[in-house]
Amino acid sequence: MQESFSTLKKQVIDRGLCTACGTCAGVCSEQAIEMVCVEEEPEPKLTGKCNQCGFCYNACPGGVVPLADMDRWLFGKPSSFHEAPLGMYRKSLRGYATDHRLRESSSSGGVTSAILNYALDSGVIDGAIIVCSNPQMPWRCSATLVSCSEQTRSATRSSPEMVPVNSLLKHSVVEKGWRKIGIVGLPCHIHGLRKIQMKGEPPEISKAIKLCIGLFCAATYYFEGIKHLLVEFAGIEEIKEVVAMDYKGGRWPGSLTVLTRDGKITHVATKHEYTWHFLGPAPYKRDRCLMCPDFSARVADLSMGDVFQKVSDNPNLTAVLARTDIGETILTSASSAGVISLEDHPPEFIPKSGMGWESKEHAGIFRTRQRKRFGWPTPDFQYPLKICPLPGKIVFPS
Ligand SMILES: Cc1cc2nc3c(=O)[nH]c(=O)nc-3n(C[C@H](O)[C@H](O)[C@H](O)COP(=O)(O)OP(=O)(O)OC[C@H]3O[C@@H](n4cnc5c(N)ncnc54)[C@H](O)[C@@H]3O)c2cc1C
Numbered sequence: 436m437q438e439s440f441s442t443l444k445k446q447v448i449d450r451g452l453c454t455a456c457g458t459c460a461g462v463c464s465e466q467a468i469e470m471v472c473v474e475e476e477p478e479p480k481l482t483g484k485c486n487q488c489g490f491c492y493n494a495c496p497g498g499v500v501p502l503a504d505m506d507r508w509l510f511g512k513p514s515s516f517h518e519a520p521l522g523m524y525r526k527s528l529r530g531y532a533t534d535h536r537l538r539e540s541s542s543s544g545g546v547t548s549a550i551l552n553y554a555l556d557s558g559v560i561d562g563a564i565i566v567c568s569n570p571q572m573p574w575r576c577s578a579t580l581v582s583c584s585e586q587t588r589s590a591t592r593s594s595p596e597m598v599p600v601n602s603l604l605k606h607s608v609v610e611k612g613w614r615k616i617g618i619v620g621l622p623c624h625i626h627g628l629r630k631i632q633m634k635g636e637p638p639e640i641s642k643a644i645k646l647c648i649g650l651f652c653a654a655t656y657y658f659e660g661i662k663h664l665l666v667e668f669a670g671i672e673e674i675k676e677v678v679a680m681d682y683k684g685g686r687w688p689g690s691l692t693v694l695t696r697d698g699k700i701t702h703v704a705t706k707h708e709y710t711w712h713f714l715g716p717a718p719y720k721r722d723r724c725l726m727c728p729d730f731s732a733r734v735a736d737l738s739m740g741d742v743f744q745k746v747s748d749n750p751n752l753t754a755v756l757a758r759t760d761i762g763e764t765i766l767t768s769a770s771s772a773g774v775i776s777l778e779d780h781p782p783e784f785i786p787k788s789g790m791g792w793e794s795k796e797h798a799g800i801f802r803t804r805q806r807k808r809f810g811w812p813t814p815d816f817q818y819p820l821k822i823c824p825l826p827g828k829i830v831f832p833s
């Protein structure tokens with residue numbers, strides 16, 4: 436007999452190992468799992484009848500992330516954290532979307548959205564799953580399905596909250612009838628997608644996953660912390676008064692900017708201010724993120740992040756690691772078509788971009804080892820948990 440949702444609940448959710456990636460809800464053969472909010476955090480809940488197909492349990496990246504098997508499956512060989520701290524890749528580049536409006540309204544340089552638009556326009560994918568502002572609760576974000584470049588403009592700039600992106604997998608294949616999908620997600624979303632592909636189940640979803648774009652990820656944060664910024668930090672007394680929110684508003688790296696019902700725009704905090712408030716002392720980091728050793732989305736087709744070094748007058752740039760055949764091909768085609776502009780980016784710049792690397796590959800791995808010693812629940816990443824410290828001082832972006 437296959438594992439059921441109750442095993443997933445016992446072994447992952449109730450042990451604090453769930454990342455809230457939404458994969459279980461997105462693969463359930465009965466569509467019986469929903470992502471609900473518990474204390475304002477997304478969590479999977481069985482709302483229908485489980486037929487024990489085992490899809491949710493097998494695809495879940497909460498408790499087990501077989502990174503060595505994933506490396507073998509994708510790249511033909513395993514490679515530990517220590518040997519390949521950024522994971523395996525073919526090219527390290529940086530660039531920007533040549534559409535000026537897209538570049539200026541993007542999180543970094545807009546390469547992610549430009550690639551997605553190119554993939555949609557050229558038929559590489561039928562549609563994509565991205566993150567946008569939640570239409571019912573504009574102070575929160577949610578996952579959405581897009582099928583043309585006009586719709587990708589609704590994408591939110593990097594939101595620090597965890598969004599169960601993968602929960603829309605089944606919708607995209609069944610309701611939309613898409614046979615080729617692209618997903619933009621955090622490393623843990625990509626882990627779920629690779630588990631689906633490696634197992635080949637559910638077959639219709641496994642076959643449909645064509646392009647996995649991973650974002651570098653320092654962590655996601657409890658909404659309680661974001662609420663603190665809005666309410667106590669910026670004096671927005673009633674969160675329901677928020678009608679629009681932009682985490683990277685204004686010039687890169689941007690500010691958390693909020694529009695309230697009374698028409699007032701509040702600059703809550705600069706990106707660096709709120710990141711350092713959250714990241715340095717880590718008060719609101721989601722607990723599962725404290726045990727995550729994947730900063731650079733090691734098993735994505737393309738991994739995207741910020742460029743914190745001063746390399747050009749316009750700081751709106753995306754760092755790009757092209758890892759797989761499909762990743763490299765689409766990047767090259769999009770570049771030849773003139774929708775993105777790329778140049779080489781020294782890979783050693785990537786770990787030196789702020790505290791994300793240090794907090795995951797050093798502190799996170801060390802913390803996970805400590806938890807293991809105490810017998811606390813920890814995820815299994817298959818590789819031995821060897822710390823990979825940032826060589827030298829952290830470069831604080833100015
Ligand atoms: C939670 C989080 C933490 C990050 N941490 C780092 C870091 O420490 N260092 C670093 O260099 N880069 C980090 N990034 C990546 C960086 O902020 C940019 O997303 C990346 O450089 C791509 O920029 P772009 O201009 O190409 O993307 P754009 O073209 O602007 O596209 C942005 C994409 O991000 C997606 N998105 C936004 N919020 C989320 C979310 N919460 N979950 C999933 N998808 C989302 C949107 O759907 C959209 O497709 C982080 C991103 C997120 C969301």
Ligand code: SF4
Pocket residue numbers: 443447448452453454455456457458459460479491494495496497498627
């Ligand atoms: S698949 Fe994702 S959302 Fe579901 S239990 Fe596992 S980690 Fe949580």
Ligand code: SF4
Pocket residue numbers: 454597621622623624652653654655721723724725727728729
């Ligand atoms: S830190 Fe890891 S677990 Fe947390 S959101 Fe990022 S990729 Fe997912």
